[in-house]
Amino acid sequence: MRLEIRDLHVSVCKKKVLRGVNLCVEPGEFHAIMGPNGSGKSTLALTLAGHPDYVIEKGEILVDGESLLDMPPHKRALLGLFVCFQNPAEIDGVPLSKLLYSSAKLREPSLSILEFKKRLDKVCKTISVSPDFLERDVNLGFSGGEKKRAEVIQLLLSNPKFAVLDELDSGLDVDSLSVLSKAVNSLRGPEFSALIITHYDRILDILTPDKVHIMVDGKIVASGDANLAKEIESKGYASI
Amino acid sequence: MTKLNVLNSKYDEKYGFSEPERFVLKTEKGLSEEVVRKISQIKKEPEWMLNIRLNALKIFNSKPMPEWGGDLSGIDFDRYTYFASSSEKTADSWDDVPEDIKRTFDRLGIPEAERKFLGGVGAQYESQTVYHKLREDLERQGVVFTDTDSAVKNYPDIVKKYFSKVVPAGDNKFAALNTAVWSGGSFIYIPDGVEVKIPLQAYFRINARNIGQFERTLIIVGKGAKVHYIEGCTAPTYSTDSLHAAVVEVVALEGAKVRYTTIQNWSSNVYNLVTKRAFAYKDSCVEWVDGNLGSKLTMKYPSVYLKGDGARADILSIAYAGDSQHQDAGGKVFHLASNTQSRIISKSISKGGGRSSYRGLVKVAQGAKDCTCTVQCDALLLDDVSRSDTYPSMQVDEESATIAHEASVGKVGDDQIFYLMQRGHSQSEALALIVLGFISDFTKELPMEYAVELKKLIQLEMEGSVA
Numbered sequence: 245m246r247l248e249i250r251d252l253h254v255s256v257c258k259k260k261v262l263r264g265v266n267l268c269v270e271p272g273e274f275h276a277i278m279g280p281n282g283s284g285k286s287t288l289a290l291t292l293a294g295h296p297d298y299v300i301e302k303g304e305i306l307v308d309g310e311s312l313l314d315m316p317p318h319k320r321a322l323l324g325l326f327v328c329f330q331n332p333a334e335i336d337g338v339p340l341s342k343l344l345y346s347s348a349k350l351r352e353p354s355l356s357i358l359e360f361k362k363r364l365d366k367v368c369k370t371i372s373v374s375p376d377f378l379e380r381d382v383n384l385g386f387s388g389g390e391k392k393r394a395e396v397i398q399l400l401l402s403n404p405k406f407a408v409l410d411e412l413d414s415g416l417d418v419d420s421l422s423v424l425s426k427a428v429n430s431l432r433g434p435e436f437s438a439l440i441i442t443h444y445d446r447i448l449d450i451l452t453p454d455k456v457h458i459m460v461d462g463k464i465v466a467s468g469d470a471n472l473a474k475e476i477e478s479k480g481y482a483s484i
Numbered sequence: 485m486t487k488l489n490v491l492n493s494k495y496d497e498k499y500g501f502s503e504p505e506r507f508v509l510k511t512e513k514g515l516s517e518e519v520v521r522k523i524s525q526i527k528k529e530p531e532w533m534l535n536i537r538l539n540a541l542k543i544f545n546s547k548p549m550p551e552w553g554g555d556l557s558g559i560d561f562d563r564y565t566y567f568a569s570s571s572e573k574t575a576d577s578w579d580d581v582p583e584d585i586k587r588t589f590d591r592l593g594i595p596e597a598e599r600k601f602l603g604g605v606g607a608q609y610e611s612q613t614v615y616h617k618l619r620e621d622l623e624r625q626g627v628v629f630t631d632t633d634s635a636v637k638n639y640p641d642i643v644k645k646y647f648s649k650v651v652p653a654g655d656n657k658f659a660a661l662n663t664a665v666w667s668g669g670s671f672i673y674i675p676d677g678v679e680v681k682i683p684l685q686a687y688f689r690i691n692a693r694n695i696g697q698f699e700r701t702l703i704i705v706g707k708g709a710k711v712h713y714i715e716g717c718t719a720p721t722y723s724t725d726s727l728h729a730a731v732v733e734v735v736a737l738e739g740a741k742v743r744y745t746t747i748q749n750w751s752s753n754v755y756n757l758v759t760k761r762a763f764a765y766k767d768s769c770v771e772w773v774d775g776n777l778g779s780k781l782t783m784k785y786p787s788v789y790l791k792g793d794g795a796r797a798d799i800l801s802i803a804y805a806g807d808s809q810h811q812d813a814g815g816k817v818f819h820l821a822s823n824t825q826s827r828i829i830s831k832s833i834s835k836g837g838g839r840s841s842y843r844g845l846v847k848v849a850q851g852a853k854d855c856t857c858t859v860q861c862d863a864l865l866l867d868d869v870s871r872s873d874t875y876p877s878m879q880v881d882e883e884s885a886t887i888a889h890e891a892s893v894g895k896v897g898d899d900q901i902f903y904l905m906q907r908g909h910s911q912s913e914a915l916a917l918i919v920l921g922f923i924s925d926f927t928k929e930l931p932m933e934y935a936v937e938l939k940k941l942i943q944l945e946m947e948g949s950v951a
Contacts, residue, residue, distance in 0.1 A: 293906050296898070317905035318913075326906075333903035337921030343907065346917065350908040381921070398907060 245308060245324055245405035245437055246271050247292075252303035254284075254291050260301070261287040263462035269406075272434045276448055276473060277441045279459035280481050285441045286330060288459075289410040292439075293327040294320050307406070322351065324405030328395040328412055335382040340394055343382050344401055351403060367400045371427050388415030396424045404431065407438040413447040425450040445473040458484050510568040515561050517541060520664050523567045527667070532644065533636055540653035540663030547657040553843065554781040554812045559755055564696040564727055566665045622680060628673040629684050632700045635671035642673060646704055650733035650789075651761050658757045662698045662731040669699030669730065672713060676706035676737075683712040683745075683931060696727040703733070705740040705768075714745040714931065725753045725780060734762035736770050738792065743771040747934055749941065750779040752809055758784045766792030766821075773929050774801040776813050777941060785843060787816035790824035790855075797826040802926045805838030805870070806945060814844040814861070814875075819885070822853040830861040831923050834870035835945070841873040842891075850881040857885070863893045864922050866915065916946040 247269040254262035261284045269275050279285050291298045292305065294317035305312040312320055335343065344364065348355055368375065373393055383391055392412055399407055407428065413421050428438070429450050440451055448456075448470060456472040457464045458481065466472065466484050475483065511519045520541050524534040549556050618629045628639065635643050653663040670686045686701075705711055728750065736742050742762070750756055756779040762770040772786035788797035799815035817826040832840035842861040863872035874891050896918050904914035919942050920927065927935050 293902075295902055316911070317902060318908050318910050321906050321908040329903070329906075333897065333899045335900055335904070335918060335921055337924035338917055343904075343917070346913075347907045347909070350913075402908070 245435065246306075247406055247437065247439070248304075248306040249288075250304040250306070252288075252291070252305065253301040254287055254303075255299050255301055256287060256297055261462055262291070265303070265459075265462070265464055267457065267464060269437045269439060271437055272432075273454040274432070274438045274440060274451055276451075276453040276456045277439060277459055277464075278443065278445075278456065278473060278476055278481075283459045284462040285459055286410055287462075289327055289329075289408045289439075289441055292320075292325065292408055293317055321402075324403065325408070326399050326402050326404040326406070327408040328392075328399055328410060330410045330414065332383050332391055332395060334384045336384060338382050339379045340382050340397070341378040344378070344398060347398065348401055363401060367397055367427075370400070370430070371396060371423055373397070389417065389420050392416055392420070392424060396427055400427060400431070405435055405437070407431070407436070408441070409438060409451075410441045411443070412440070413442055413444060421447060422450065445477045448473050460484065511566055513563065513565055515541075515544075515564075515566055515661075515665070519566055523665055523667065526567070527633055527636075529636060530640065536648060536653070537664050537666075540648075540660045543653045544657060544660035544664055547660060550657060553783050553841075554810045556755070556757075556781070558725060558780070559727065566696050566698070567667055618684075619682075625678050626673075626675040627678060627680060628671065630671050632669040632671045632702060633667065635702070639671070639673065642704060643671070643702070646702055646733065646735055647700075648733075650735060650763050651731050651759050655759060658729040659731055659759045662700060662729050662759070665696070666698045666700035666731065668697075669701040669732075670703070670713070670715070671701070672703040672705075672711065674705045674709040674711045674740075677708045678706065679710040680712070681710075683714045685714045685716075687716050696729065698728075699730045701730065701732040703742065703744070704735045705737060705742045707737045708739040709737075710741045712743045712745065714747075714934070716747050716749070716934075725755060728754055728756045728758070728779075730758045730760075732758070732760040734760075734770060736762060736764045736768035736795075738766045738768060740765070740768040742769070743773060744786075745773040745930065745934070747775040747777070747930075747938060748779070748782070749777045750782075752778055752780055752806070754779045756780075756782040756784065758782075760784065760786040762786075762788045762797075764788055764790050764792065764795035764797060764824075767794040768792065769796040769798070771798040772800065772815065773926070774799070774813070775926065775930075775938065776801070776803040776811050777945075778804075778806075779809060779811070781810045781812070783812045785814045785816050785845075787818070787845075788826065789818045789820060790826065790852075791820050792824075793821045794823045795821065796824065799826075799828045799830075800926055800929060801830050802923045803830075803832040803840045804942075804945065805832070805834045805840040807836040807838060809838045811838070811840040812843055813840070814842045816845040817847070817857060819846075819848040819852045819855040819857065819882075822851075822855070824852065824855045826855075826857045828857075828859045828861075829925060830859075831926060832861075832863045832872060833866065833919055833922065834863070834872050835866040837869045837871075839871040839873075841875060843875045845877045845879075846887065847879040848882045848885040848887070852882050853884045855882065855885045857887045859887075859889045861891045862922070863891075864919065865893065865895045866919075912946040913943075916943045919946065 249265055249267040252262050252265040277285055300313060307323060345360055348360055371393060425447055453470055456468055456470060458466040511522050520537050524537055648663055651659050653660045674680060734742060764770045770788045774786050776782050786799055790797055797817050801813055803811035803813040805811040814830055815828040828844055830842045834840045844859060846857050848855050861874055865872055872893055880887060900918055901911060901914045904917055920939060927938060
């Protein structure tokens, strides 16, 4: 999936957060966005997902040439856009397995429960979660690490074409980070692209980016290859 | 927020159909001693039952309209027909049921459901039970599952012993009304020690307009016996109101276990005023599983009198109130003996200006030692125009009692909807998922067919709720 963002201005609660973002991710590419706290990275993720509180003042978001601006969140999702949230919502009384199955059925109405089980078992093995975990209510009382696992399970089962990972690495231990980023990396292919939002370059060791962008104050102020991330890691954002 | 006309239109599609009115027998409109005598006469009842009816009519006339609950001002007792019958007798073969009635129940999935998983089934159309069938193996074990009219004729001793004893006519105005004009309903008798492993089911249907349905259900479960009874109710959608005032009496003898599951989905012009009560003797267990959708006003508080040591009560109810609907529901438990346990879980959902109230009573009598009671009532509001109230009442006269009460009112979070939408669910699908999650404690207690049906109903209700 090809994502193109043109001169994007976004405000939240009347406060301007994004001030002219330009970005183009070609099919098959992984891009990383780094930047200090409050620079607008998560705003970009939520805007792409179509959160109603994020008001687009100006600009355009195109997916394979089609504008997302008037598209409700679920239509975007069904196109193959998946956003891994930093703070996913809790859904009382709905086991994760039920959400996974109902979401999968939306994409493939003819999907049988047996075929679904097969895929689910495989995903659970890949990221080492027990079946008990799937029977817990979605995100309810999950630890930080468990929330990320639940997000990645959903990502893997959703047949995504474009993933936005909003700080997948925050609150994860080294081993979990390795397991989850390897799982995401397994999706790499000519059709699948990803936008990886992060503070640290560690996640990029496995999810090696084709391009790295630095966002400061609602704008992309620098772009480069994977080395840019290393530079930031050693020198900080002030060097940009 | 869109007005919830969708609710009614979807209801129409599924349950709102009606057959032309065709009555074999019918009383004139309004309520009088003459009408009561005529009902009794049509049924060829013994005098003792007529006397019970006439006495109840006096009580009904003497009692004022209750004012503590929902708005009953729209009820005009003179406007209803109190007895109407489209069939002369109860059939025990589906082929013998009159064609138009059969069509109705076929559309509602009866007796398809019977073939699938039921031990017995009864179907009531207007005032009369039109069909009753019990599996032969259960019949051989002495299980009785019939309509209450037949029971008066065939099992007079049992009926005399228990009828109106659990819910006396003087209990409330609508119990008195029912006792005066009751017709149909299920009568179940399970002999000592018999465990009925498959559910028994009844289905109640109001077809005509301005009619009252007053079924009377009496369930006696013998010592150590076990039964699960399920009932479902619907009516077509008319612009004038109908009245459903049922009475359900359950007696669980020593060590008995009984579960009573109801899913009511009345059209939005039915006053649904039901008194359900059980007596639970030593070490017995009574469970009410009570789902209330639709109706204009429902007032229903299934109750259990824990009369023997070690008896248990479990009341699980959900109520869904849409546009112009008021669900006033809850539960009551009376701890009258020691070591009795009870649990009330009530979940309500209000949408599109609907109102749901939890009304509950827990009483622990003096001398009933070491009782425990848990009450949990949760309300979910789907928008800003809907309403939820809680009226819990506790009267604990015994120090050794352990009582826990939890209540919560929540609104569906925008973040929850957004989250599910990001996973591909439309707004109404997301809402349905959240609502079904909210009532999952209830749904998992239902037989599969009912759980699936409830899920479909909730999904339909959520469509059209989207701004």
